[in-house]
Amino acid sequence: MAASRPNPVTDVLESADAVVRSAAPTRAEVLRTGIDLGTATCVITVVDPDGLPVWIDVTHTAAVRDGVVVDFAAATRATEDLRVGAQEALGVVLERAATAYPPCVGEAESRACRFVLEGAGFDEVVLVDEVSAANAALAVTDGVVVDVGGGSTGVGVFRDGELVALDDRPGGGHQLDLILSGALGIHPAEAERRKREEPAGEYLTILRPGFERIAHNVGELTRGAEDLEIHLAGGALMYPGASEVIGRYLRRPVRTYPNAHLITPLGIARSAP
Numbered sequence: 001m002a003a004s005r006p007n008p009v010t011d012v013l014e015s016a017d018a019v020v021r022s023a024a025p026t027r028a029e030v031l032r033t034g035i036d037l038g039t040a041t042c043v044i045t046v047v048d049p050d051g052l053p054v055w056i057d058v059t060h061t062a063a064v065r066d067g068v069v070v071d072f073a074a075a076t077r078a079t080e081d082l083r084v085g086a087q088e089a090l091g092v093v094l095e096r097a098a099t100a101y102p103p104c105v106g107e108a109e110s111r112a113c114r115f116v117l118e119g120a121g122f123d124e125v126v127l128v129d130e131v132s133a134a135n136a137a138l139a140v141t142d143g144v145v146v147d148v149g150g151g152s153t154g155v156g157v158f159r160d161g162e163l164v165a166l167d168d169r170p171g172g173g174h175q176l177d178l179i180l181s182g183a184l185g186i187h188p189a190e191a192e193r194r195k196r197e198e199p200a201g202e203y204l205t206i207l208r209p210g211f212e213r214i215a216h217n218v219g220e221l222t223r224g225a226e227d228l229e230i231h232l233a234g235g236a237l238m239y240p241g242a243s244e245v246i247g248r249y250l251r252r253p254v255r256t257y258p259n260a261h262l263i264t265p266l267g268i269a270r271s272a273p
Contacts, residue, residue, distance in 0.1 A: 031090070033097040033122075034133075034269030035079055037064045037113055039150025039174060040192075042075070044082035045262070045269040046090065053266060055086050065151060068105065069112040072119070079120035096124040098272035100133040100264065102152045103168040128271045131156035131166055134233040136267035138257075144222050147264055148234040150174045153214050155221040157228065165225070169217040173236035176210045201240040211242050215249035230254045235261030 031054070036043040040062070046055040059082060063075035087094055099117055101110040110127055117125045128136075131154040134147045141161045147154040150173045157165035174188070181191035183206045195203060214237070218230065230252055232243055238260050247254040257263060 031092065031094065032269050032272035033083075033086070033094045034265055034267075034272055035082070035097055035099045035117055035120075035122075036265040036268055037069070037075060037079070037099055037116065039065055039172070042078040042082060043262075043265040044079075044086055045265040046086055046094070047266070047269040051266075051270045053262075053269070055090060056262065056265070057082050057085055068109045069116060072112070072116065075116045076119040079116055083120055083122070095122060096126075096273045097122045098126040098128055098133075098268050100128050100130045100268050100271075102149070103129045103131055103154045103156070103166045124273055126271060126273055128268065129166065130154050130264055131168075132163060133267035133271055134264045135163075136270040137263045138231055138233065138267070140231055143228045143255075144218070144225060144230045146218055146230055146232050146234075146237075148172050148214060148232070148236040149264075150236070153217050155218055157222055157225045159228075165221070167221045169221065171210075171214055171217060172234070175213075176207055176236060176239075179210045180206055195239060204239070204241040204245075207239065207242075208245055211237070211239075211245040212249050215246040218246070219250050226252065232256050233260055233263040 030049050032047050034045045040060060041058050042061050043056070043058045045053055048054050059078050061074055061078040063069065063071040063078060069075050083094055097117055099113045101113050114125045114127055130147045130149065131145050135145045135156065135158065138145060140158050142159055145156045145158065152168050152170055152172050154168040156163050177188040177191045177195065180195060180203055181188045184191065232254060237243060243254045243256045
């Protein structure tokens with residue numbers, strides 16, 4: 001059921017890692033900046049007028065949990081460090097940016113994301129939900145966009161280029177870490193490391209129930225849209241075999257992308273003023 005086929009952003013995503021810390025200076029007014037405040041990492045992406053990345057950088061932080069800022073000072077500090085690093089590399093001052101939040105996070109929580117960016121020195125900040133941000137990179141006209149982050153699964157249904165349904169459910173990369181840590185009797189941080197570094201697919205049998213739970217949530221949130229292809233964004237489902245598990249569970253075609261963890265950060269930057 002799972003498929004990985006050519007698409008408009010494949011080349012960008014395949015080469016995106018190459019632009020990290022390697023961009024040439026350019027004019028600030030032609031650049032757009034995105035800040036992805038994730039559960040495990042904070043990512044800055046700067047794109048040119050064509051929406052192509054000229055700078056990507058990441059720092060690990062636990063200041064945000066499931067889209068809610070739980071440590072404002074740490075989140076602000078991480079964002080400011082990323083902004084300063086990008087400015088030094090590009091030779092510009094970055095004053096405008098976008099950031100994203102899970103679809104069902106409340107207004108107060110989404111405003112907190114804005115305050116983090118303002119505290120880090122951005123003067124103009126735009127907010128966008130994570131699924132819409134992902135589709136700003138994928139440009140899906142008719143399909144289901146699934147953004148699986150560290151703590152939640154966001155699902156958007158697109159028809160004729162319009163977002164007709166949007167929702168999310170708890171469950172993401174952190175929950176997969178908990179499943180693996182429980183099975184192996186290790187700390188979740190060690191489970192995350194093993195999930196990333198051990199031989200490809202070694203823990204698929206253990207993680208299968210977690211992937212099937214995510215698939216179940218996608219199915220629940222897309223009733224009436226079973227005719228649409230599923231597009232996977234986010235790093236949590238980059239584990240070898242995950243997309244096949246989801247495709248078989250749902251009995252629907254699933255499209256994967258290289259560097260899927262960069263789809264939403266790229267889309268956030270493309271959504272910036």
